[in-house]
Amino acid sequence: MNNKSPKHSKVLILGSGPAGYTAAIYAARAMLKPMLVHGTQPGGQLTTTTDVENYPGYSKVIQGPWLMEEMKSQAEAVGTEMIQDHINKIDLSKKPIVAYGDSGQNYTADALIIATGAQARWLNLKTEQDFRGFGVSACATCDGFFFKEKEVAVVGGGNAAVEEAIFLTKFASKVHLIHRRNELRAEKLLQEKLKANKKIEIIWDSAVEEVLGTNEPKGVNAIKIKNLKTNNISELKVDGLFIAIGHDPATSLFKNQLEMDKEGYLITKPDSTETNIPGVFAAGDVKDKKFRQAVTAAGMGCMAALETEKYLENVK
Numbered sequence: 001m002n003n004k005s006p007k008h009s010k011v012l013i014l015g016s017g018p019a020g021y022t023a024a025i026y027a028a029r030a031m032l033k034p035m036l037v038h039g040t041q042p043g044g045q046l047t048t049t050t051d052v053e054n055y056p057g058y059s060k061v062i063q064g065p066w067l068m069e070e071m072k073s074q075a076e077a078v079g080t081e082m083i084q085d086h087i088n089k090i091d092l093s094k095k096p097i098v099a100y101g102d103s104g105q106n107y108t109a110d111a112l113i114i115a116t117g118a119q120a121r122w123l124n125l126k127t128e129q130d131f132r133g134f135g136v137s138a139c140a141t142c143d144g145f146f147f148k149e150k151e152v153a154v155v156g157g158g159n160a161a162v163e164e165a166i167f168l169t170k171f172a173s174k175v176h177l178i179h180r181r182n183e184l185r186a187e188k189l190l191q192e193k194l195k196a197n198k199k200i201e202i203i204w205d206s207a208v209e210e211v212l213g214t215n216e217p218k219g220v221n222a223i224k225i226k227n228l229k230t231n232n233i234s235e236l237k238v239d240g241l242f243i244a245i246g247h248d249p250a251t252s253l254f255k256n257q258l259e260m261d262k263e264g265y266l267i268t269k270p271d272s273t274e275t276n277i278p279g280v281f282a283a284g285d286v287k288d289k290k291f292r293q294a295v296t297a298a299g300m301g302c303m304a305a306l307e308t309e310k311y312l313e314n315v316k
């Protein structure tokens, strides 16, 4: 039973990744006094990585967790109220919107910015998790650069895996694409590009069983692969393993309330962050399965805050 009275704000922001913090910076500077709910991963996905080399403004390599602390401090400094909670239910059917926190606190708001992000799917091997950030990655755009002239493997057979394998050939000396079937799911044009690339070798009907490496220095040096037809186990020497088996956007809260595509990504109007419900905006990986970068998420956070400001002016 919840006896606490709801906390109200003009704008409620869900998520503390680059999209949420940037939305907060802009909304706070527009004097909207936003409340931002962190969720169970304060700072978002970038807190799970080390080196970030592609966020503009820093000529030296910066650390993901540090960057997110800086964004948080900036959002706080301009007037965002930070809330340590996770929303488990939301009612978007009327205004004010009502969000229900795990803490027992409810939040009401005139407008909502959803920046709940997405999570990469993993194989869920213990050794894969042990080497995450130390040779195992789910983002070739982010980490490919660290594998210059090295051998890497990519797991998956969809468009993302094929694109990542092709992208990685810019750096790696060789790329092994490991797929669990003998046919790719990726579109034909991409398959042709893949097969024409001399640096790529496809390993069919196979699954990664184990990631092998050293602890000092921490890094991957091989993977164990099982042929799913013969059950034969082999070892492949690689320095990096990229998992590209899909992402899950954090949108279960909004099912049957907001329009989403078949994979659960929120749908927004063209060139806008507005969802099918006026006053409800979505920014970052939660609505973007194409770019999935900190800078694009931050850009959409900015758009969402500016659109929220306009929306609130018009409903006054």
Ligand code: FAD
Binding pocket: 014, 015, 016, 017, 018, 019, 020, 037, 038, 039, 040, 041, 042, 043, 044, 045, 046, 048, 049, 051, 052, 053, 054, 055, 085, 086, 087, 088, 115, 116, 117, 118, 119, 120, 137, 138, 139, 142, 143, 250, 253, 283, 284, 285, 286, 291, 292, 293, 294, 295, 297
């Ligand atoms: P996220 O960062 O995913 O944040 C989502 C937030 O929503 C979290 O704070 C979470 O707690 C919160 N949340 C979720 N559900 C709820 C809820 N119900 N209630 C309240 N809050 C909720 N990009 C780059 O540009 N450069 C890189 O070098 C780079 N490296 C990466 C390395 C790794 C290992 C990973 C996983 C990603 C990397 N990325 C990189 C991608 C980048 O991290 C994402 O594109 C970016 O973080 C997306 O930002 P976002 O704000 O949309 O969501």
Ligand code: NAP
Binding pocket: 122, 123, 155, 156, 157, 158, 159, 160, 161, 163, 180, 181, 184, 185, 244, 245, 246, 247, 289
């Ligand atoms: P996807 O299309 O769902 O493909 C996932 C791939 O990973 C499949 O080949 C699947 O194998 C494999 N897989 C899933 N779980 C696995 C596991 N546990 N172990 C091993 N392999 C596993 O995902 P995606 O490639 O990330 O693409 C997501 C969406 O974005 C798609 O709609 C895609 O078209 C789109 N996208 C488009 C582009 C583009 O247009 N250029 C680029 C990237 C992504 P099976 O095939 O056996 O199921």
